[in-house]
Amino acid sequence: MKESAMKKRSFFWHVFPLFLVVSVLSCLLLVLYNIHEIKKFYLEQTRAELVKKALLIQNAIELALDKPAREMDSLVDDLGAKTDVRFTVVLAGGKVTGDTREDPAIMDNHVNRPEIIKALAGDTGFSVRYSSTLSRDLMYVAIPIRSEGRVSAAIRASVPLISIKDAPAKLYKRLFSASVYIIAIAILLSVWLSRRLSRPLVYLRELSNKIALGEFSRTIHVDTGIDEINGLAASMDTMTRLLGERIAIITKQKNEQDAILSSMVEGVIALDMSERIIMINQAAGKMFDVDTAAIKGKWIQEAVRNSGLHKCIHDLFARKASVTAEVGTASERMLDVHGSIIRGVAQHDLLGVCIVLHDVTDLIKLEQMRRDFVANVSHELRTPLTLIKGFVETLLDGAMKNPADLERFLTIINNHVNRLNTLIEDLLTISHLEKAEQQENVDRATAPLDEVVDRAIEFCMPRAAQKNIGIVKTGIPGIVAPLHASLFEQALINLIDNSIKYSTENTTITIATHTQNGTVSVAVADQGCGIAPEHISRIFERFYRVDKARSRKLGGTGLGLSIVKHIVQVHRGTIKVESETGQGSVFTVTLPKTDANDDTQTV
Numbered sequence: 001m002k003e004s005a006m007k008k009r010s011f012f013w014h015v016f017p018l019f020l021v022v023s024v025l026s027c028l029l030l031v032l033y034n035i036h037e038i039k040k041f042y043l044e045q046t047r048a049e050l051v052k053k054a055l056l057i058q059n060a061i062e063l064a065l066d067k068p069a070r071e072m073d074s075l076v077d078d079l080g081a082k083t084d085v086r087f088t089v090v091l092a093g094g095k096v097t098g099d100t101r102e103d104p105a106i107m108d109n110h111v112n113r114p115e116i117i118k119a120l121a122g123d124t125g126f127s128v129r130y131s132s133t134l135s136r137d138l139m140y141v142a143i144p145i146r147s148e149g150r151v152s153a154a155i156r157a158s159v160p161l162i163s164i165k166d167a168p169a170k171l172y173k174r175l176f177s178a179s180v181y182i183i184a185i186a187i188l189l190s191v192w193l194s195r196r197l198s199r200p201l202v203y204l205r206e207l208s209n210k211i212a213l214g215e216f217s218r219t220i221h222v223d224t225g226i227d228e229i230n231g232l233a234a235s236m237d238t239m240t241r242l243l244g245e246r247i248a249i250i251t252k253q254k255n256e257q258d259a260i261l262s263s264m265v266e267g268v269i270a271l272d273m274s275e276r277i278i279m280i281n282q283a284a285g286k287m288f289d290v291d292t293a294a295i296k297g298k299w300i301q302e303a304v305r306n307s308g309l310h311k312c313i314h315d316l317f318a319r320k321a322s323v324t325a326e327v328g329t330a331s332e333r334m335l336d337v338h339g340s341i342i343r344g345v346a347q348h349d350l351l352g353v354c355i356v357l358h359d360v361t362d363l364i365k366l367e368q369m370r371r372d373f374v375a376n377v378s379h380e381l382r383t384p385l386t387l388i389k390g391f392v393e394t395l396l397d398g399a400m401k402n403p404a405d406l407e408r409f410l411t412i413i414n415n416h417v418n419r420l421n422t423l424i425e426d427l428l429t430i431s432h433l434e435k436a437e438q439q440e441n442v443d444r445a446t447a448p449l450d451e452v453v454d455r456a457i458e459f460c461m462p463r464a465a466q467k468n469i470g471i472v473k474t475g476i477p478g479i480v481a482p483l484h485a486s487l488f489e490q491a492l493i494n495l496i497d498n499s500i501k502y503s504t505e506n507t508t509i510t511i512a513t514h515t516q517n518g519t520v521s522v523a524v525a526d527q528g529c530g531i532a533p534e535h536i537s538r539i540f541e542r543f544y545r546v547d548k549a550r551s552r553k554l555g556g557t558g559l560g561l562s563i564v565k566h567i568v569q570v571h572r573g574t575i576k577v578e579s580e581t582g583q584g585s586v587f588t589v590t591l592p593k594t595d596a597n598d599d600t601q602t603v
Contacts, residue, residue, distance in 0.1 A: 023186035027179035043139065043161075047126060050141035050157040053083050061089055061155050062145055072098040088156040090116050090142075097153075110156075115142040119154035122146075128161065137161045200229050204236065211240050267335070267357030270342065273350060275300050275313065284357055287329060306330075309355075312337050316353050326360075333361045384416035444482040444571065449513055449520060452485055456492035457511065460500060467505045471496065475513035481520045481591050483571065491567040492522065495587050498561065499526035503584075518593050525586040531579040539577065540565040564589075 057079045064072050076087045080100030089098040094111025096104040110116045115125030119142035127140045142156040261268055267284030271277060277296055285292035288304045295303035301310055308327035316323045316339040323339040336358040342351045391409045399405040450473075457471050464471055492511075499509045507527040514521045531539065540561050564587075568575045571591050579585035 018190075020183070020186065020190075023183045024179075027182055031179065043128070046139055046159065046161070047141055050085065050139065050159065051124060051143065053085050054087075054141060054143045054155050054157040056083075057087065058143065058145060058155060061153070062147070065145070065147065065153060069097045069104060073104055076100055084159075086158045088158070090120075090154045090156060092120060092152055113140070113142075113156075115140045115156060116154055118142065119144045119156070120151055122151050125154075125156075131160075200233070204229075204233060207236070211236075211243075265359070267355075267359075269300070269355040269357070270352060271300055271313065271355070272352040273317075275317070277303055278352060287333065287335060287357055287359060289331065309337065312339055313353065313355070315339075316341070316355075320350070327357075333359055334364050336360045384420050388413050388416050444484050446480050447483045447485050449479040449481055449483070449522070450477055452483060452489050453492060453511055453513065453522065456489050456496060459489075459493055460496040463497065464500050464509070467500065467503070469500055469503055469505065470508045471511065472508055473511045473513075475511075476515055477513075479513055479515050479520050481593055483591075487567050488571065491564045491589065492524070494561065494564045495524040495589075499524055499528060499585070499587075502526070503528035515593065519590050520593050521588055521590040523586055523588040525584065527584040530581040530583050531577065531585055532581050536577050536579060540575075 060075065060079065061072075064075050072089060076089055076098035077100055080087045086100040087098070088096060088100070088110070090096055090110045090113075094109040094116065096107040096110055098104055099107060111120075113125075113127070115127040118125030122144050124144075125140070125142035128137060129140070130136070131138045138158050138160055140156055140158045142154045144151040145153040145155060147153075261279075261281040264281060264283055267287045268279070268281045269277065269284050270279040276299055280290075280292045280295065282292060288306060288309075290304060300313060306327060306329065308325070312323055312325045312327065315325075320341055322341075323337075325337045327335045327337050329335060338356045338358075340354055342354050343349060344351050391413050395406065395409055399409060453473060457473060461471065496509060496511070503509065503526045509527075510523075510525045512523045512525070514523070565575060568589055568591075573589060573591035575587065575589050577585060577587055
């Protein structure tokens with residue numbers, strides 16, 4: 001009961017101030033209206049009295065117009081003293097010839113006074129304005145004086161206006177009493193209405209709060225005898241039931257849509273007709289490096305700074321039809337953009353546009369790599385084949401009859417055949433490694449790293465000896481790692497052989513083994529010519545050569561480092577290069593110390 005009473009009181013204090021304000025305002029307006037009417041009546045009465053008094057002295061003034069100004073001023077003083085009205089006589093030019101209160105000689109010309117202007121024009125003039133002389137508001141009334149058919153002067157009568165505060169006190173008391181009665185009635189009405197309406201409204205408010213929290217299963221029933229409140233309760237009950245059903249459907253659809261959009265690798269952006277962002281998924285946010293939550297509702301030009309996308313959107317709105325384009329991003333990604341119009345139920349009703357973004361960077365790179373690979377393979381094969389064909393034709397043309405030429409040409413042909421054979425073997429090796437990398441079927445077994453390194457050094461020693469290059473092994477002994485021994489040995493051989501090719505005579509190649517944080521590493525460091533920074537990111541590409549002429553002269557196929565990269569990848573490792581021009585290079589291979597897939601075999 002106490003809780004219910006508190007709720008009624010709370011509702012009362014919401015309704016009561018409103019009624020009180022309305023009542024006070026009504027009373028105030030009523031008082032102001034009455035004061036206005038009283039003032040208006042008072043002004044009309046005063047004006048009429050002034051006109052009458054001016055007319056009473058009109059004949060006397062007409063007779064005195066031809067007399068000296070002193071007599072006119074004396075006459076005006078006598079008339080003003082008898083009527084308690086200030087009279088002023090103004091000639092047609094505006095000169096004052098007589099005034100009840102002031103000396104006409106020192107008074108300003110009155111030709112610009114509004115009441116005088118009207119009186120001299122032949123009509124009765126009227127004006128209310130503040131008098132600086134008397135420091136109060138005055139009412140002025142002027143009437144014309146005619147002589148020989150024309151206006152020769154004007155008589156102005158004026159009196160000070162009393163304040164509304166000087167109005168009869170009895171009238172104000174009546175107005176105050178009426179205001180008190182009205183306020184008292186308003187208070188009684190507010191109490192009655194609050195008691196009448198509080199209980200069902202508080203009940204509906206409580207149910208509305210629960211509905212706002214998601215409780216749509218409640219039934220609303222109110223019977224107050226008031227049709228409007230009963231109807232409101234019935235409408236709320238229907239609304240609650242339908243709202244619950246629709247929110248459930250919308251929530252399900254939204255969850256499905258969010259799941260689909262968030263799982264898409266394609267970027268999706270939806271804009272309204274004013275080009276504001278309605279929706280943008282995470283994939284699109286990553287493509288343009290923006291916060292998807294922060295840019296919703298913003299203009300696309302403000303949120304995403306990409307001129308290509310803006311042009312595509314402009315074309316989409318201009319054509320009102322699907323648009324396809326390719327757009328680059330600040331992160332050097334290429335996007336395939338497909339835009340279409342979002343239409344309403346009616347086909348002519350346009351709601352906005354939807355833009356789907358496909359990241360085709362990798363496809364473009366793969367296509368370029370394929371073209372480069374085909375071009376490079378063709379070039380690498382064509383060069384030795386052309387030479388072989390040329391020497392064979394030379395032999396057939398008679399050079400084979402010369403034993404010295406025959407032996408020299410056959411030696412050259414044999415060298416190029418060996419070069420072709422090496423090139424084909426390297427290509428087959430890369431193909432095999434790529435297939436193994438995709439299928440993850442390379443067998444690795446825990447093997448001593450020192451043995452693999454020693455075998456690679458032993459294989460490369462003869463060639464290093466030709467240039468008087470020393471090979472030194474340093475690091476931690478006894479390291480074991482999951483390896484495919486022969487493949488990893490081939491990778492080390494390629495790295496060491498590469499260092500021998502590009503190192504000068506009488507230098508040293510250092511091979512260091514190390515283990516840290518669950519990884520093992522092998523670093524091959526030389527004192528050769530080094531690699532310029534612009535080439536480092538591309539040296540592992542197929543057929544990429546820093547110095548093409550020197551590489552071919554040294555017998556390289558351009559696939560050695562590419563093979564190394566693939567061998568490292570099938571071991572789930574990484575390779576990095578540190579180099580400075582003229583200071584040598586360091587190739588570091590890092591492998592996991594244990595196999596994450598537990599597919600190692602103990603040897």
